[in-house]
Amino acid sequence: MTRFLASRLLQALAVLALMSFAITLLMGLMPGDPVDLMLAGNPRATPEDAARLRALHGLDQPLLTRYANWLVAALGGDLGHSRLFSQPVMEVLLPRLGNTLLLLGLTLVLSVAIALPLGVYAARHPRSAADGAINLLCFAGISVPPFWLALLLILLFAVQLQWLPASGLGPVGEEGWLARLPHLVLPVLTLTLASVGGYTRYVRAAMLGELRQDYIRTARAKGLPERSVVWRHGLRNALIPIVTVVALEFGSLFSGALVIETMFAWPGMGKLIYDSIMGNDLNVALVALLLATLTTLAGNLAADVAYAALDPRITFRDGGS
Template sequence: MSLGYIVRRLLGAIPLLLGISVILFTIIQLAPGGPLDMYAENPSVSPEALAQIAARYGLDQPPPIQYFMWLSAMLTGDWGYSIRTGRPVLGEIVMRLGPTLQLGGLAMLISLLIAVPLGIVSAARRGSRLDSAVTVISFAGISTPVFWLALLLQLLFSVQLGWLPSAGYQSIGDGSFLDRLRYIAMPAAVLSFATIASWSRFIRSGMVDVLNQDYIRTAYAKGRSERGVVAFHALRNAMIPAVTIIAVDFVTIISGAVITETVFAWPGIGRLFMESMNGRDYPMLMGLMMMGSVGIILANIIADLAYASLDPRIRYG
């Protein structure tokens, strides 16, 4: 794959991001309420103070002017200041990124370690009771509400059994490894549950398609064992359709674990997004959503690179 292709993809992402920023800004502006509502509800805040706050954040300007003010600042690396806390948006995001990377990374690892074997076994034994059981479990995982599952685990492992803390977070360096594992266990399980279900279905579907190909039958005819055929011939090609899903889902796990982080009081990006939504923190919301948009675009580019490494027939000029 040529470097020129990567450069073209990155340059092509610039107008896409501009369009996304316009859409996101418009949606935020059309939402009911406004950033000054929480100040207006406070009787100790005078009208003069409200006017000063509005002028500080450019809220006294028409929406188009507000957008271009935000865009010009963003292009210079200034993400603005949080209306809710008064601190720099970028600094707050970076501070919350660590816990989310820990949680998302563990959930991603759990999902891969469970979903890939499930998908392979289900495809290799398609039509069997094991395949049916995996299918039922997968659909249950996809359809189970995250909020309900989180509360169920809290009720079982925290309230009834007392094995795990119901919520909270311990940063690296605080407490023992076992203590940190106890805090992260339930959020990671909830976050990975639906991911395991969807990934296993995609991998099973890809494996079934590949196992019906002529070259697989040829490999069997040459005396290769089932394990060898699956590991060295089928799995690599079966993973190609799942690459995009896995890449994009990783970004979704990192940037969108809103419900999980809120229920378990996990101080990450998802909880920050919920707090910003409740506080109508426009600069923070724009920063978070643009970061997620950039992540999805980069994930798709990485997925294309993975295609080329998995399938030598794919070439990008």
């Protein structure tokens, strides 16, 4: 296990290094001058002011030199300063990261909690009326555009019924997730309805395959209760492919949901990444995208470790599986 984890750590460092260089290169090739964007609202700005700002932010240096300087500073713990927000990068990222974790974390938990029983029930009753209804709802959830679903929910619950706020983070001056709870309902509901169908389909497909295996027939022949056969034996093996899907979604917890965050004016990572790229704010975009890459790699590693916990036949001796 130690050798396996060390190998994966080295791979993650290599991926992060390549990603940081690729993001810097792509941001450097984007049209537009960041200094011109900064001075666009100041009619008194002079060419000397622009030159001074370029020197201050290192924009007068070649791209490779700027990347090398950023890398050395980042290794020392300095992730740079945001030109758009006039704050250190971490002070910009952390509040929005917390908002995204709250929003997408609740969505992921609710989606999996709903998808597991629905998928298992559909797999236990294939081609039944209930199975058909569950499949229809799943296809509807997958097919409906999230922005259109968000508009419908806003019109119904915020405009017509006036039960819930249409957007925003919470009352001004109030902190904590309890104050944000009413504002979370509609975006969480939208994301859950949009994602639970896909999870349910994965659970149903995995369980259908497992319930046809010989060990399931053997367990039933031994007289084990049906609940134990399905949930302790069948679902445990079916969870292996499901864990892979959930692990891949784990990276999205840190990259945000741009459309939903925009629709509900929720200040999260998706909107921040979009604004930083459009505003040519290299430091914020670079650190945010690297964070999303790192969490995706961490999710994949967690999935590999979960495989060994779910299936004792999977080991990591000698660096393999």
